[in-house]
Amino acid sequence: MNAKPNTAAxxxxxxxxxxxxxxxxxxxxxxxxxxxxxxxxxxxxLVIPLFTKNLVDGFSLDSLDPIHIVLLVAAFVAQTVAAGVSIYLLNRTGHRIVAGIRERLWRKLLALPVSYYDDTKTGELTSRVTNDTGIVRGLITEQLSGSLNGIISMIGSIVILLVMDWKMTLVMLIAVPVTFAVMAPLGRQMYRISKGMQDETARFTSVLNQVLSEIRLVKSSNAEPREYENGKAGIAGLYRFGVREGKVQAMIAPVMMLVVMGLVVALIGYGGVRVSSGAMTAGELVAFLLYLFQIVMPATQLSTFFTQFQKAMGATERIVEALRSDEEAYGTGRPVPKEERPIVLEDVRFAYKPGEPVLRGVGFAIEPGKVTAVVGPSGSGKTTLFSLLERYYAPQSGTIRFGADPIDELSLREWRARIGYVSQDSPLIAGTIRDNIVYGTDRDVSREELERAARSAYADAFIRSLPDGYETEVGERGIKLSGGQRQRIAIARALLRDPALLMLDEATSSLDSKSEQAVQEALDNLMRGRTTIVIAHRLSTVVDADRIVFIEKGEVTGIGTHEELFETHPMYREFAVNQLRMHAEAGQGRAGGQEAETEEKSIASRL
Structure with missing residues (x-):
C-alpha cells in the first residue's frame, strides 16, 4: 500500500x-x-586488461615489443592526466553550483518576512547555508566523477566479459541482485539517519549562535551550567546519530567485501577448471579477474555515492523548503505618492498566534506634520503597532491606509524608504561607527553630511574622543559602546535618512540625564514639521504631542490632547501623575536641579 507513495516521494x-x-x-x-x-x-x-591477456598468453622475452610497452605507458599517462583534469573541472563545477545555491539561499533569507524568523531559529538557517549546501557540494565534487566513471567501467567491463566468456560472466552477475537486496534497505535507513543528523546539527548550531552571541547575559545570569547541559544534549544527539550512521556504514563495507571475496574465489575456482579443460586460456582468466576488479571497485564507489546521495536528498529537502517559502512583495506595488497624507488605521486586528489577539480593532489617524504619541501599559500592543506600520506583518483584518491607498498595495521598498525608525534596542551592526550611521543609505554620504547628522544627534563629541573617530569598530551588536552611545548613533542614522515619517520607540530610554535633554532637543528639531509617531513613557514628550492615543490590551480607549485625556481618562491621569512624581524624584538627584525644577513646574501647570 505504501510502495507507490514512497516511490513518488x-x-x-x-x-x-x-x-x-x-x-x-x-x-x-x-x-x-x-x-x-x-x-x-x-x-x-577497459583496454588495458585485453592487452594484459595477450601479453600473458604469448609471453616470452622475444615477444616483448618496445612499441607495445610505449603504448602501455602512454595509456597509463593519458588515463592519469584525463582523470586529474576531469576531477579538477568537476570540483570547480561543484563549487560553482554550490556558490549559486548559497547565493540563492542568501537572497531568499533577506527577502523572507519577519514572521518567518519568528518561527525559525537563526542557527537552523545558518546550517542550511553552510552544512546542507556543503553536503550537496561533496556529492558533486567528490562522488559524481567516481560514480559516472564507475557506471561506464561496469557496463563496458560486463559487455567485454560477455563476449569473452558469457558463462563466467553469468556466474559473476549472480551477486548483483543479492547485493541490491542488502543495500536498498540500508540506503533507506541511511536517508532517515542523515535527515535526523542534519536537523540535529541545525539545532546544535542554533544553541551555539544563541549562547555565544549573548555570552554576557549567560555569565551575568550564572547560566553557564544550564547552557552547558543544553550544549551537551546537542552533542549527545549528534553522537547518537553518528553512531547509527557508523552502524549502517559498518554493515555496508563488510557486505561489499564479502561479495568481492566470494566472487574472486568463485571465479578463480570455476576459471581454473575451465583453463585446465582448455575452454579458456590463462590470459583470459587474468583479464577476467582484472575486469572483475574494474566492476567491483566502481561498485564500492557507487555504494558510497548511494550513501552520500541519500544525505544530499535530505539536505536538498531542507534547502528547497526554505527557497519555496513566501517572500515579502519587495519589488511590487504602486509608487508611494510624494505628497503628505494622513495614515489611517481602520479596525486593525492582529495576533502572533491564533486565539491570542494583540490588537483588537484599533482605529485612529496619524495626521501629516503632527506628533502622535502612543501611550499605554506594557504589553498593550504599542510596538506591534509599529511593526504593522513598518509592514513587518500584515493585519489579520482591517486596513492601514496612506490617504486613500492601502499601504499593502504600495511599493514596500519606497514605503520603508520614507520611514526613519529609532527603537529602544538601538541595534548596530559589526563594523565602524561610520558604517552604522550610513547603514541603509543608498547614496554616497559625504564627510560633512556624516558629521552634521552626528552633531545633530549629539554624538559627534564622543565619536571624536575615540582613538579612531568615525572609523572606530563598535564590535558585534555594538558591544564596545555604551547604551547611550548606541542610541545616539541610531538617532544619527535616522537623521541622515531625512525620513517623511519618523517612528520613535522610546528613543531616549538609554540616555543618561545629561544627554537626554540634548538628544531630546535634536529629536524635537527633527520632529518639527514632520509626521511623527512616538511610543512614549517620557511625560514631556506626551504633554507636547499634538495627539495622544491611549491603548489598553490591544484596544484604543482614549484619543485627544494631554489636557483632554487628563480630564476624561482615569488611567491616563494616573499615568501622568506617576510620571511627574518619578520625574521629580529623578530631578532631585541630578545636577542642574534648577532646570529640572523649571521643567517640572511647566509640566505640572498643565496637569
Missing part, C-alpha cells in the same frame, strides 16, 4: 535535486569536458 526528491542544480545554471561546457575526459580515462582502463 523519492522521485519528487530526485526532481527537486535536479531542479536545484539546474537553477544555478552550471557551466555546461566545463561539465561536458570533464565528463568526456572521464569517459576517455575509463575507456583506456
Amino acid at each position: 523519492r522521485r519528487n526528491k530526485w526532481g527537486d535535486f535536479v531542479a536545484l542544480i539546474r537553477e544555478t545554471k552550471p557551466p555546461k561546457l566545463q561539465l561536458i569536458v570533464a565528463l568526456v575526459l572521464s569517459l576517455i580515462g575509463t575507456v583506456v582502463s
Whole structure:
C-alpha cells in the first residue's frame, strides 16, 4: 500500500535535486569536458586488461615489443592526466553550483518576512547555508566523477566479459541482485539517519549562535551550567546519530567485501577448471579477474555515492523548503505618492498566534506634520503597532491606509524608504561607527553630511574622543559602546535618512540625564514639521504631542490632547501623575536641579 507513495516521494526528491542544480545554471561546457575526459580515462582502463591477456598468453622475452610497452605507458599517462583534469573541472563545477545555491539561499533569507524568523531559529538557517549546501557540494565534487566513471567501467567491463566468456560472466552477475537486496534497505535507513543528523546539527548550531552571541547575559545570569547541559544534549544527539550512521556504514563495507571475496574465489575456482579443460586460456582468466576488479571497485564507489546521495536528498529537502517559502512583495506595488497624507488605521486586528489577539480593532489617524504619541501599559500592543506600520506583518483584518491607498498595495521598498525608525534596542551592526550611521543609505554620504547628522544627534563629541573617530569598530551588536552611545548613533542614522515619517520607540530610554535633554532637543528639531509617531513613557514628550492615543490590551480607549485625556481618562491621569512624581524624584538627584525644577513646574501647570 505504501510502495507507490514512497516511490513518488523519492522521485519528487530526485526532481527537486535536479531542479536545484539546474537553477544555478552550471557551466555546461566545463561539465561536458570533464565528463568526456572521464569517459576517455575509463575507456583506456577497459583496454588495458585485453592487452594484459595477450601479453600473458604469448609471453616470452622475444615477444616483448618496445612499441607495445610505449603504448602501455602512454595509456597509463593519458588515463592519469584525463582523470586529474576531469576531477579538477568537476570540483570547480561543484563549487560553482554550490556558490549559486548559497547565493540563492542568501537572497531568499533577506527577502523572507519577519514572521518567518519568528518561527525559525537563526542557527537552523545558518546550517542550511553552510552544512546542507556543503553536503550537496561533496556529492558533486567528490562522488559524481567516481560514480559516472564507475557506471561506464561496469557496463563496458560486463559487455567485454560477455563476449569473452558469457558463462563466467553469468556466474559473476549472480551477486548483483543479492547485493541490491542488502543495500536498498540500508540506503533507506541511511536517508532517515542523515535527515535526523542534519536537523540535529541545525539545532546544535542554533544553541551555539544563541549562547555565544549573548555570552554576557549567560555569565551575568550564572547560566553557564544550564547552557552547558543544553550544549551537551546537542552533542549527545549528534553522537547518537553518528553512531547509527557508523552502524549502517559498518554493515555496508563488510557486505561489499564479502561479495568481492566470494566472487574472486568463485571465479578463480570455476576459471581454473575451465583453463585446465582448455575452454579458456590463462590470459583470459587474468583479464577476467582484472575486469572483475574494474566492476567491483566502481561498485564500492557507487555504494558510497548511494550513501552520500541519500544525505544530499535530505539536505536538498531542507534547502528547497526554505527557497519555496513566501517572500515579502519587495519589488511590487504602486509608487508611494510624494505628497503628505494622513495614515489611517481602520479596525486593525492582529495576533502572533491564533486565539491570542494583540490588537483588537484599533482605529485612529496619524495626521501629516503632527506628533502622535502612543501611550499605554506594557504589553498593550504599542510596538506591534509599529511593526504593522513598518509592514513587518500584515493585519489579520482591517486596513492601514496612506490617504486613500492601502499601504499593502504600495511599493514596500519606497514605503520603508520614507520611514526613519529609532527603537529602544538601538541595534548596530559589526563594523565602524561610520558604517552604522550610513547603514541603509543608498547614496554616497559625504564627510560633512556624516558629521552634521552626528552633531545633530549629539554624538559627534564622543565619536571624536575615540582613538579612531568615525572609523572606530563598535564590535558585534555594538558591544564596545555604551547604551547611550548606541542610541545616539541610531538617532544619527535616522537623521541622515531625512525620513517623511519618523517612528520613535522610546528613543531616549538609554540616555543618561545629561544627554537626554540634548538628544531630546535634536529629536524635537527633527520632529518639527514632520509626521511623527512616538511610543512614549517620557511625560514631556506626551504633554507636547499634538495627539495622544491611549491603548489598553490591544484596544484604543482614549484619543485627544494631554489636557483632554487628563480630564476624561482615569488611567491616563494616573499615568501622568506617576510620571511627574518619578520625574521629580529623578530631578532631585541630578545636577542642574534648577532646570529640572523649571521643567517640572511647566509640566505640572498643565496637569
